[in-house]
Amino acid sequence: MDDIINTLSEAPLFATLTPSVLNDISKNAHPNAHKKGKILFIHGDPAEHYYIVKSGHIKLFRETVDGTQTIIDVLSQGNVFGHTLVFEENTYPYSAEIAESGIIISLPLSDLRDALYNDNTIAINMLRATTNRLRLREKELEHRSTQNASQRIACFFLRHTLQRKNDSLVIHLPYDKMLLAAHLGMQPETFSRALLKLKKDTGIRIEGSSIYLNTLDRLSSYVCSSCSERFPCNG
Amino acid sequence: MDDIINTLSEAPLFATLTPSVLNDISKNAHPNAHKKGKILFIHGDPAEHYYIVKSGHIKLFRETVDGTQTIIDVLSQGNVFGHTLVFEENTYPYSAEIAESGIIISLPLSDLRDALYNDNTIAINMLRATTNRLRLREKELEHRSTQNASQRIACFFLRHTLQRKNDSLVIHLPYDKMLLAAHLGMQPETFSRALLKLKKDTGIRIEGSSIYLNTLDRLSSYVCSSCSERFPCNG
DNA sequence: CGAGAAGTTGAGCGGCATCAATTGTAGTGG
DNA sequence: CCACTACAATTGATGCCGCTCAACTTCTCG
Numbered sequence: 001m002d003d004i005i006n007t008l009s010e011a012p013l014f015a016t017l018t019p020s021v022l023n024d025i026s027k028n029a030h031p032n033a034h035k036k037g038k039i040l041f042i043h044g045d046p047a048e049h050y051y052i053v054k055s056g057h058i059k060l061f062r063e064t065v066d067g068t069q070t071i072i073d074v075l076s077q078g079n080v081f082g083h084t085l086v087f088e089e090n091t092y093p094y095s096a097e098i099a100e101s102g103i104i105i106s107l108p109l110s111d112l113r114d115a116l117y118n119d120n121t122i123a124i125n126m127l128r129a130t131t132n133r134l135r136l137r138e139k140e141l142e143h144r145s146t147q148n149a150s151q152r153i154a155c156f157f158l159r160h161t162l163q164r165k166n167d168s169l170v171i172h173l174p175y176d177k178m179l180l181a182a183h184l185g186m187q188p189e190t191f192s193r194a195l196l197k198l199k200k201d202t203g204i205r206i207e208g209s210s211i212y213l214n215t216l217d218r219l220s221s222y223v224c225s226s227c228s229e230r231f232p233c234n235g
Numbered sequence: 236m237d238d239i240i241n242t243l244s245e246a247p248l249f250a251t252l253t254p255s256v257l258n259d260i261s262k263n264a265h266p267n268a269h270k271k272g273k274i275l276f277i278h279g280d281p282a283e284h285y286y287i288v289k290s291g292h293i294k295l296f297r298e299t300v301d302g303t304q305t306i307i308d309v310l311s312q313g314n315v316f317g318h319t320l321v322f323e324e325n326t327y328p329y330s331a332e333i334a335e336s337g338i339i340i341s342l343p344l345s346d347l348r349d350a351l352y353n354d355n356t357i358a359i360n361m362l363r364a365t366t367n368r369l370r371l372r373e374k375e376l377e378h379r380s381t382q383n384a385s386q387r388i389a390c391f392f393l394r395h396t397l398q399r400k401n402d403s404l405v406i407h408l409p410y411d412k413m414l415l416a417a418h419l420g421m422q423p424e425t426f427s428r429a430l431l432k433l434k435k436d437t438g439i440r441i442e443g444s445s446i447y448l449n450t451l452d453r454l455s456s457y458v459c460s461s462c463s464e465r466f467p468c469n470g
Numbered sequence: 471c472g473a474g475a476a477g478t479t480g481a482g483c484g485g486c487a488t489c490a491a492t493t494g495t496a497g498t499g500g
Numbered sequence: 501c502c503a504c505t506a507c508a509a510t511t512g513a514t515g516c517c518g519c520t521c522a523a524c525t526t527c528t529c530g
Contacts, residue, residue: 062463
C-alpha cells in the first residue's frame with residue numbers, strides 16, 4: 001500500500017497533495033500485472049477507473065471502422081491516464097492496450113471526483129497537467145506538418161536524450177519500432193528508410209534498438225530549424 | 236460594462252460563475268476594436284492578458300525560423316484564448332493575429348489567477364474546457380493522418396452545419412479560403428482542387444463562399460468512414 | 471477604375487503509402 | 501535445446517496525393 005502511495009506521489013499530478021488527500025484517492029487502488037496485448041478499455045466504454053503506469057508501456061489509440069489505428073500516445077512509468085474523465089457520465093475517448101507487459105495501478109474515478117470537488121489543489125494540478133498535454137498536442141500537430149519522417153525521428157531522439165539526465169549519448173528505443181513508427185505517424189517501412197536517411201545525414205550509429213551519437217549539435221541543427229521552439233525544448 | 240459581463244457569461248468557461256466572481260474577473264476588462272492583420276501578441280511574449288472574442292476572427296499560429304506558419308486554431312465569437320497561461324511567469328505558446336476585424340475584450344491574467352485560487356468552480360470549469368480542447372486536438376491529429384484533403388474539408392462542413400441549429404443546408408465559409416486551407420493543414424491550391432473533387436464526389440453546389448447541400452448523408456458517408464467517431468459528432 | 475490580393479488552373483516533382491518478398495528475431499512447445 | 505512458427509524489420513518496386521512554381525482570372529477595396 002505504501003508502495004502505491006509512493007508511485008502516486010511520483011506523478012506531478014499528485015506530488016503536492018497532502019498525505020490525507022493522497023490517502024483518500026488511493027484507498028481503493030489496485031496494482032495489476034498485465035501482459036502485452038491486454039486491452040484495458042475500449043473507446044466508448046463508460047469510464048469508471050483511471051490508471052497509473054508503474055512499469056511497462058501503454059498504447060492509447062483510436063481506430064476507424066476499417067481498422068486503421070492512430071496512436072494518441074504511448075505511456076511509460078509514472079504516467080497517469082484516464083483521469084481527465086473525472087467528470088460525471090463520461091466514456092473513454094480512446095482505447096488502451098498494454099504495449100509492453102508491466103504493472104498498472106487502477107483507481108476509481110469516483111474517489112478522484114470527490115477529492116476534486118473538495119480540494120482546490122487537485123483541480124489546479126489537473127489543470128496544469130492538462131494544459132501541458134494540450135501544449136504537447138499542439139506541438140505534435142505542428143511537427144506533423146513541418147517535419148518530414150527523418151526529422152520526426154530525430155526530434156524523438158532529442159527529446160529522449162534530454163529526458164535522461166546523464167550525458168551518455170546513447171538512446172535505447174523504449175519500445176519496438178512498429179509502435180514507434182505509428183506513434184510518429186508513419187508506416188514501419190517509412191520509419192526504416194527514414195532512419196537510414198537520418199544515419200547518412202547526421203552520422204549516428206545504429207545497433208538494433210540502441211542509437212549512439214557523438215554530439216547533439218548535428219541532430220538539433222537537422223531538426224530544430226523546422227520547429228517553432230528554440231533548441232533545448234521540452235518536446 | 237454590462238455588455239462585457241454579458242459577453243463573458245456567454246462563454247461556457249464563465250457561464251456558471253456567481254455574479255460577484257464574474258464581477259471580480261471582469262473589473263479590468265477592456266474591449267478593443269482591431270483591424271485585420273493586427274498582432275495581439277507573439278509566441279514567447281510574457282503573458283499578461285487573456286482575451287475573449289466579441290466579434291471577428293482570431294488566428295492562433297506558430298512559425299518556424301524560415302517563416303512557415305502552422306495554424307493552431309481560428310477563433311470566433313465567444314471563444315476565450317490565453318487563459319491557460321494563468322499560471323505564474325508564463326509566455327504565450329503561440330502568436331495571435333486578427334484574421335477578420337472585430338472587437339476583442341482583453342482581461343488581465345492576474346485577476347483570473349486570484350479568482351482561480353479562491354474559487355474551485357473556476358478551476359473546474361477551466362479543467363473541463365481544457366480537457367475538451369485536448370480532445371479536439373487529439374481528434375484533429377487523427378484526422379490529419381486518416382483523412383485526405385477532400386475529406387477534411389467535408390468534415391469541416393459537417394461540423395459547421397451541425398453547429399447552426401436551423402436545418403437549412405447552407406454553409407457560409409466563416410473566413411477566407413486561404414485561412415481555411417491553412418487551418419485544415421493544406422495549401423490553397425490543394426484546397427481549391429480538393430473542393431472541386433468533393434463537389435464531383437458528393438454533388439454539393441458551390442457559389443463563392445456559400446456551399447449548398449441537399450442532404451447530410453452523402454457527406455457523412457464520404458467522411459465518417461475514416462473517423463473513429465460515429466456520425467453526429469462534435470468535431 | 472486600377473492595384474494588389476485571393477482564388478483557380480496547369481505542369482512537374484517528391485515523399486510517403488502500398489504491395490510484395492526476404493531476412494532477422496523472439497517466443498513456444500515437443 | 502533445438503526446430504518451428506509467427507511476427508518484427510528491412511528492402512525493393514510502383515503509384516498517388518499533396519507541394520511547389522508559375523500563369524492567369526476573379527474579387528476587393530481604396
